Amino acid sequence: MTTTSTPFARLRQTDCRVEDLREILESQPTATPPHADHVEQQVPIYTAAHLHEVIATQAGAAEVEAELAEVLAEGPGILVITGAVEPAMVDRVSSALEEIIAEEKAAGGEVGDHFAKGGVNDRIWNALEKLAVAHPEDFVDYYANDLLALAARAWLGPGYQVTSQVNVVNPGGVGQTVHRDYHLGFTSPEVTERYPRHVHDLSPVLTLQGAIAHCDMPVETGPTLYLPHSQKYSHGYLAYWLEEFQEYFRQHHVQLPLAKGDAVFFNPALFHAAGSNTTSDVRRMANLLQISSAFGRAMEATDRHRIVTAIYPALLSRTAAGVDVEHAVAASAEGYAFPTNLDLDQPVDGMSPPTQADIVRQSLTRGAPPDELAGRLAGYAAARRTS
CATH class of the missing domain: 2.60.120.620 (q2cbj1_9rhob like domain)
Incomplete structure (x- = not known):
């Protein structure tokens, strides 16, 4: 060898x-x-x-x-x-x-x-x-x-x-x-x-x-x-x-x-x-x-915000019908909390702040309407800006 x-x-x-x-x-x-x-x-x-x-x-x-x-x-x-x-x-x-x-x-x-x-x-x-x-x-x-x-x-x-x-x-x-x-x-x-x-x-x-x-x-x-x-x-x-x-x-x-x-x-x-x-x-x-991997970089640029916004009504309807959509959420939303702006997005309740996927899951659990999710996703995106 x-x-x-x-x-x-x-x-x-x-x-x-x-x-x-x-x-x-x-x-x-x-x-x-x-x-x-x-x-x-x-x-x-x-x-x-x-x-x-x-x-x-x-x-x-x-x-x-x-x-x-x-x-x-x-x-x-x-x-x-x-x-x-x-x-x-x-x-x-x-x-x-x-x-x-x-x-x-x-x-x-x-x-x-x-x-x-x-x-x-x-x-x-x-x-x-x-x-x-x-x-x-x-x-x-x-x-x-x-x-x-x-x-x-x-x-x-x-x-x-x-x-x-x-x-x-x-x-x-x-x-x-x-x-x-x-x-x-x-x-x-x-x-x-x-x-x-x-x-x-x-x-x-x-x-x-x-x-x-x-x-x-x-x-x-x-x-x-x-x-x-x-x-x-x-x-x-x-x-x-x-x-x-x-x-x-x-x-x-x-x-x-x-x-x-x-x-x-x-x-x-x-x-x-x-x-x-x-x-x-x-x-x-x-x-x-x-x-x-959550710790790597994907080859393609993908707009996860756009994907989640587009599929959320379908996620809601499937969830209401008793369908488990967890894997669809994992395939679409950002599942890792970093990188983020730690001045604005501080990990108050743990080692890391909520992920985009966490926000989608929480919204599905409560049956939140699309406009409510849109507001939370806007806050998620704003917390990751540095200026």
Whole structure:
């Protein structure tokens, strides 16, 4: 294995060796995690029905969260939950997203992409906010999903921030080059080398990558390619740029078909790439979830105030009907109290002041009307200004 003079020496691209990656990948166990249904191409496959049964108790949920975190960190770095979202719910949201795509196409303008040629496929940036504003009821019902929240809590804990980008790979659409994801995955090798070794270890725990299949995805449609256990390679943020690593990925990746409503979650340091759609008639749609730690920075700027204001009437009506909307609140509102202006927003009753999500929860509990919530949110925003 590559050695350095000190455990804190900077990582260098010149130290990247395919042999080191191969040694890691060839020495991994293949046991099935306790709550997984089975393992396919090294990837644990969980069923929604079993997870719902186990997480019905607090102890069961904690047990599953620990297992999922272990899979993402010390296991293959990827897992699938079959049937995570009901197909009818997926269809409702897909229709809403297609409307947004059509509107943005009509408005014109070039659409870029990451690790793929821009303009070939259809993509909605900041799909979270756009869906909330245009179709608030669909947003609430979709993000109230307890299994999406389960995966987010397992890797990130509470206060996480959901962002979403919808990607539609059209027939003939060419896949991506192998890469790692945000944060360090989106910096050049020259910049990446400037970050200390421990930051390379920290970066993956700040983000959870996920995708919800919005159509059936047989292999020929190009579902994402993965290299299980590759998140464990210490030099990975520098290595994936190199041709020898890209060739190794092409030769050794796995590719799992998905059904509509299946969800896949993976460690952002896992080597992966969207596949090519070789069909002539399937538009492969996925909702790509980038879920950020409360302690990290999301890639996309998202107006949480606008989202909460848009969906609050739907949250009220669902709550009145006895629907648990807690996970929809977590996906939409700011769940962490900082940064704030501590002159104006002092933590009088504890270590931190109320979060935006706390304000929404309190308003829902009292059945407060939208205009009352608007006043409280305005006060929340004002307390975070410095002038």
